[in-house]
Amino acid sequence: MHMQLQTKTVRQGINKAFLKEPVERPEFDNFKNVLSGVLDQIDHAVEADEHEEHLKNLLPPFFKALGFDDHKINTSGRIDLAIYTGTKKNDPVGVLMEVKRPGNKAEMITKDNFNKKALHEAVLYYLEQRIEEGNTDLKHVIITNMHDWFIFDAQEFERCFYKPSVLRKTWKSWKADQKVSSNNDFMYNEIAKYIDQQDTSITGLYIPLDKTRKLLGGQEGSDYEKKLIPLFKLFTPIHLLKESFANDSNSLNREFYRELLYILGLEETTEGNTRYIRRVSEEHRNPGSMIENTIRILDAEDHLSTLSEPVKNYGEDKDDQLFGVALELCITWMNRVLFLKLLEAQLFRYHRGDKKFKFLNSEELAGFDALNTLFFQVLARRTEERSEAIKEKFGHIPYLNSSLFDVSDLEHDTTRISGLTDTTMPVYNRSVLNELRGNELSTLDYLFRFLEAFDFSAEGKEEIRSERKSLINASVLGLIFEKINGYKDGSFYTPGFITEYMARETLRKAVVDKFIEYGGIENGEELTISDLYNHIGPNRSVSIKEANEIVNSITICDPAVGSGHFLVSCLNELLAIKSDLGILCDVDGKAFRDLNVMVENDELIVSYGDDELFEYDVSHTWQGQTLASRKIASERQRIQQALFHEKRFLIENCLFGVDINSNSVKICRLRLWIELLKRAFYTPGSEYLELEVLPNIDINIKQGNSLVSRFELDSDLSSVFKDSDHSLEDYKEAVRNYKHTGDRSEKKRLQNLIGEIKEEYTTTLTNIRPINKKLSKERGRLELMQNADLFGEQKFTKKDIKKQKKKVEKLEEQKADEESGAFYNQAFEWRFEFPEVLDEEGKYIGFDVVIGNPPYLSGTNVPEQKDYLRSNFETAEYQLDLYVFFIERGANLIKQNAYISFITPNSWLKNMTMTKCRKFVLDNIPLISVNPNISNAFEEATVDTLIFLGKKSKEEKSLKVWHFKEEEVTINHEINSLRFANNEGLIFNVLVSEFAQKILDKIRSESKNIEELFDITRGVNPYDKYTGQSQHVIKNKVYHSDHAKDETFVPEIRGKHIDWFVTKWDKKHFISYGEWLAAPRDPKFFTGQRIVMREILGDRFICTLLEDDIIIDRSLYIAKPIKKEVDPKYVLGILGSKLMVWFFRYERNEFDDLFPKIRVGEFKTLPIKVSKSQEELSDLVSKILAAKKENPETDTSKLEAEIDQLVYELYGLSEEEIGIVEGSVG
Structure with missing residues (x-):
């Protein structure tokens, strides 16, 4: 029994999403030169028998030449070489290296024998970094003899050598001179013994660097060059230091975003902490921008009067209405153009760079008329339905069968893009088109040139390209349109690492449950997808066909779908799950052996064979201007067809979404079409001349207000089906047929039929409601x-x-x-809008998963909505936050034992005014995992958020609490959620482990709430419009002055005048005190001995003792003693201790790390343990008060530590419990 080394190739070890990123030719050529040079230097050094130090010194210039300029590269203590995370003095080590001479075989590790000194040294350096330096930023460990390189992810060292306590304990004893030797050799021997005793394995990359020479001689564009791409990416900060890269779907491409807004005629503004998108201010408007061009046509032709829906839906006044209609039209048109740009890039890539497939340019499309022709006479029509002139020009552009290219209702009512004037506009002064800045171009030509400056490859590929272009993929487009579209409805684009995590955690649990429900598999503890794999296949519990049917039966809904980001992440995850289960099959049902589908960086990665990234391309010939033939390798065709059909089935049958915003619905549909477009294939039946048409997936993504319905989910529909001309099966069949038809007239007929059926149901239900x-x-x-x-x-x-x-x-x-x-x-009738979640009798059965990011708005803005929410939701309370109602709605939409996962503000976990929400969650969807505090998850919002996963089951009790560290998940602890039901207010104090909870309980036991010993109130509130004070009084603060104007003006103390155990009044704040103030408070609180505490807290409560007569303002709380059994100084000592602020932060604080506050109601319930002997603590407090009074800057840290120790003893904390508190409070 001993630890095993498992090695991967470079290709296997590189993030696949990063591997897909194109490589720039100048950077690649530099890499080849630098690598060739260092290999020559190594050879010369070996020939000259140079020592290890000489070889080690070759590496800093090597890394610097490969893009590590922004990182210090040096030794660190005994570490041979370290790459730091930055250049500053305090930047931690990111990569540690152990370097040996090529001839040092005794100490250098090999693939067959790695328990050698080089590894022992690396492990020791790692332990020193983790324990002594507290470094949690380590990314990789490298062991090399210059020819052979072993590169380990730091997470592997963490798992194998740090997390098990054996080596940590040994190191600490050795470091404290408690072992027989303090030499390094002692630790090396201990590490060697430990490795021999471990029945586990460690994984690392193995690179025989000296064998890459023959690849360096490859010609430009050769396979040799392509084989070097993974190695090029290995030696980058992106891989070795895990830095983000351009294709990170969490990142907004600001260059693209700003200039796209400019062309549209929009601008981004900031008000407070929130960014808004609006029409460009009047003085800066360009008549040629798309919005202004559209508004001009709408106004001139009086199109507001021709709308079929209420014009008020677009705004209150005419200007807002014109802008609202123009924005929706422009988003529709831009959706089409961007979709076509992605199609163009894909066709260009399929056909290996054939420029005839570049059609979005002014040569092919001279104006808006021509673009309109492309929309409706090319993309919307089968090849045989097109005119001869269109066939001749655009015969190679496929028919797509997407409703994206149907004339929209709004276009029918107003204008199509052909109605715009072909005008010009100046190029943006910060344009990516550097040489054209300030020039006038036609708007359409400008748009085409701008788009061509970016890479729209929907799926990247391993390639070296001569032209540098930023990648704009579907995720980036989704982010951009969510920003444009969410300008006023409280929606924010959710970062990719969050949607990926939520989809993975939720769907994998839901799929496991589906298999258990199917039968034949025991419900073991924490059954995983890996466990299921062993139950699938011939002669096992579940056949491959049955396993596919189980996964395909899952239904997922996002009730605030936005751009569809969550649904896309769910789609990708379902495919990855099928791959992990080994059930991905071709269209004939034959399972793939070497196909691997995974999700990295929120992107779907497909590889096959020897981890080669899958690419679909074709060989083709032309006959004049007509495409004559295409040929495709059979295995590539088989894979591409399978992926398309898998995606198609999952989108049609498993993914559902609703949004109140019609533009969001359009963008979501676009995202899903793009996902299918990525896997579009040429059909064998057409001899590979036609692309497979896209299905009508738009019916699964619907517009409506998810929170408002006329009919309850449990409404009885039996009489509806009885009295209707159409049965439930008619309805379901019409929906199925709609999704599959590629015939435009049949599609229209089915649309009308589905509308009629729903109208019948609505009418009948209305009569019986x-x-x-x-x-x-x-x-x-x-x-x-x-x-x-x-x-x-x-x-x-x-x-x-x-x-x-x-x-x-x-x-x-x-x-x-x-x-x-x-x-x-805009009411949305969940009761029958999605027949896929109705049973044979028409009863609502619900979804398997509800997932999303609901809007963070208040529901109090619209009076009717306010009344409706209060009447129809049991969580309605105080502020009426919409996300709370989405939690309730989501819980009601799922079936029993199903899952709900949302990212929401985290205030509902502890906010005293949100008890109903917590009670609803406890009673209906007990949490099984939560990340309670994600700071700044959204660029546009400053709100702190949480991610929760709940299950509609009474059996769920165990709750895992976790957090993200650099987008990686770390489990903090596991708790029993039943304890939340036993505290006042049902507070979800999830940050408190079971052990910490015992400390809280111990503090509470035998203690009294401070309000039993003191009268407590907030200081005076001088101004309040609701008390009848005039705006003049409030705005001018007439009751305040920097001197005593008359006998009514008396000194006033504010929060800023109070520090820990010290008062620093500046003699400049006076208040006219009397009954004219909004809330003057009882005068007794402003005289005699009393404790005052600031609302904002720090590492301790900021409080002190006041004895002077002085008015206290509302930023301070006042505690006036009412019982003689306690000395106020004794209580002040408790309040000012580390223990009391730790107690509050864990029991009550609502995760406000930036400005944590204590409310007056929370102050009143702080636990004070009354001791018979209070003198010792009171004396210490007296000493600090006296010292601070003489000099507020006096160092009283020793006395503070004594107070802390006395308070720990007072509440009976053990040494271990004290360690928990001390480790949590700064």
Whole structure:
């Protein structure tokens, strides 16, 4: 038994998303020269028998020449060589290296024998960095003799050598001279013994660098050069220091974004901490920009009057309405253009750089008329339906069958892109088109040239290119359009590493549950996808065909779908799951053996054979201007077809989304079409002349308000199907047929049929909904009251009848609103909109997964919405935050034992005004994992967020708490979530481990809330418009002065005058104190001995003792003693201790790390343990108060430490518990 070394090739070890990034020719040629040069230097050094130090000194220039200029490269202590994460003095080591001479075989590790001194030294250096330096930024460990290179991810060293406590304990004892020897050799022997005793393996890359020489001689564009690409990427800061790279879908390409806004006629502005997109300010508008061009046409031709929907949907006044309509049109047009740019790039790549497939340029499309022709006479029509002239010019451009190229309703009502004027505009002064800055170009020509300056390869490839272009892929486009589109609805683009994580964690659990539900697999503890793999195949629990059916049955919904980022991440993850299960099959059902599909950097990576990245390309011939033939390698065709059909099936049957914003719906559909476009293939049936058409996936992504419905999910539809002309099966079949048809007239017929069926259901449901019964009952009661005397029954007073009339009128108004009111215009009927989640009898069964990032807006802006939310959601409370209602809606949309995962603000975990939300979660979707505090997840929003995963199951009790460290997941601890039900307010104090919870419980036991010992209030609130004060009084702060204006003005102390155990009044703050203040407080709080505490806290509560008569402002809390059993100084000592601030932060603080606050209600419940002997603590406090009074800057740290120790003893903490507190408080 001993540790094994498993090695990977360079290609296997490079991030596949990074591997797909194109390489720039100048950088690649430099790499070849530098590598060739250092190999020659190594040879000369070996021939001259140079010592190890000489060889080591060859490496810093080597790395510097390869792009490590921004990193210090030097020794670090005993480490042979270290690459630091930066150039500053305090930047930590990122890569540590152990270097040996090529001839030193006794100490250098090999693939067959790695338990040698070189490894022992590397492990010792690693332990020193981790323990002594506290370095958690290590990325790689390199062991080399210059010819052979072994490169280990630091996570492997962490797993094998640091996390097990054996070597850490040995090192600490050795470092403290508690071992028989303090020499390094002692530790090397201990490490060697440890390696021999471990029944595990460690994985690293092995690179025989001296064998790359023959590749360096390869001609430009040769296979030799291509084989060097992984090595080129290995020796970069992106790989060795794990820096982000251009294709990171978390990153916005600002150059592209700014100039696209400019061409559109939009600009980004900042108000407070929020960025907004708006029409360019009047003085800077370009008449040639697309928005201005469109507005001009809309206004001149009075198109606002021809809209089929209420014009108010686009804004309150005419300017807003014109802008709203123009923006939607321009987004539709830009969606088409960008989709076509991606198509063009893909066709260009498929055909190995044939420029005839470049069609988005002014030579091919001279103006907006020509672009309109491309939209509707080329992309929207099959080849045989096109005119001869169109065939001749665009015969090689495929028909796509995408509703993206249907004339939209808004275009029918207003104008198409052909209606725009072919005008000019000046090129952006910071344009990527450097040589054209300031020149006038036609708007369309400018747009085409601008787009051509970027690389739109939907799928990158390993290539070396001579022209430098930034990559614009589907993820980047999604980010850009979410920013443009979410300018006013509180939505933000979720970074890729977050959507990837949420999709992976949620879907893998859901798939495991599906297999267990299917039967034949025992529900073991923490069953994983890897465990399922062993149950699938011939003569096993589940066949490959059955396994595919199980995965294909999963249903996923994002109820605030935005750009569709979550759905795309889910699509990719489902394919990766199928790959991991070994069930990816071709269209004939034959499983692939060497195909590997994985997700890296939120991108789907496909490799096959010897980890070669999969690329689909064709050989083709021309006959004049007509494409004559195409040939495709059979295995490439087989893989591409399989991936397309897999994606198509999953998009059609598993992914669903809803958004209130029509533009978001369009963008989401576009994202999903792009995902299919990436895998588009030429069909064998057409002799590879036609691309496979895209399905009508738009029906799964719908517009509507997810929170507003007329009909409940449990509404009985049995009578609806009975009374309707169309059965449920008719409805389901119409939806299925719509998705699959490629015929435009049939598609239109099915659209109309589906609309008719839904209208029938709506009408029938409207007639039987509860409000009708209620209204009928109350009308009957009113009639009875009005006619009571006719039947000799008791008469009702006029007051009674009037009251009943109002009741009936209110119900009539409510009914009218539901039937035709503006508020219900966008109501979304979950009850029947997605037939895929209805059973055979039409009952709503729900989704397997609800996932997303709901809007972070308040629901109080629209009065009708406010009333509706309060009436229809049990989580309605105080501020009416929309994301809370999405949590409730999401929980109701999933079936039993299904999952919900959202990223939301984290305030609901602890905020005292959100108890209903916590109760709902506890009762309905107990959390099984949570990352409670993700700071600045969104560039546009400053809100701190959380990610939670809940399961609709009463059995779930265990909750894993985790966090991201550099986008990697680390589990903090596991807790029993049942404990949340047992505290006041149902606070979810998830940061508290079970051990820390025992400390909190210990502090609470035998303690009294401070409000039992002191009267507590907030200081005076001088101004408040709701008390009748005028704007003049409030704005001019008339009750404040920097001197005593008259006898009513008295000194006032504010938060900034208070520090820890010290008061520093500046003699410049006076307040006119009296009943004229908004909230003057009882005068007793401003005289005599009392504790004051600031609302904002630091490493300790900022508090002190006041004895002077002085008014205290609202930024301070006041505690006036009411019981003689405690000395205020004794309580001040407790409040000012490390323990008390630790208690508050863990039990109550709402994750506000930037400006953490304590509220007055939380202050009142702080636990004070009353001791009979208070003198020792009181005396220490007195000494500090006296010293600080004489000199506020006096160092009292020794006395503070004594106070901390006394307080620990007072509450009975053990040494281990004290260590927990001390380790958490700065």
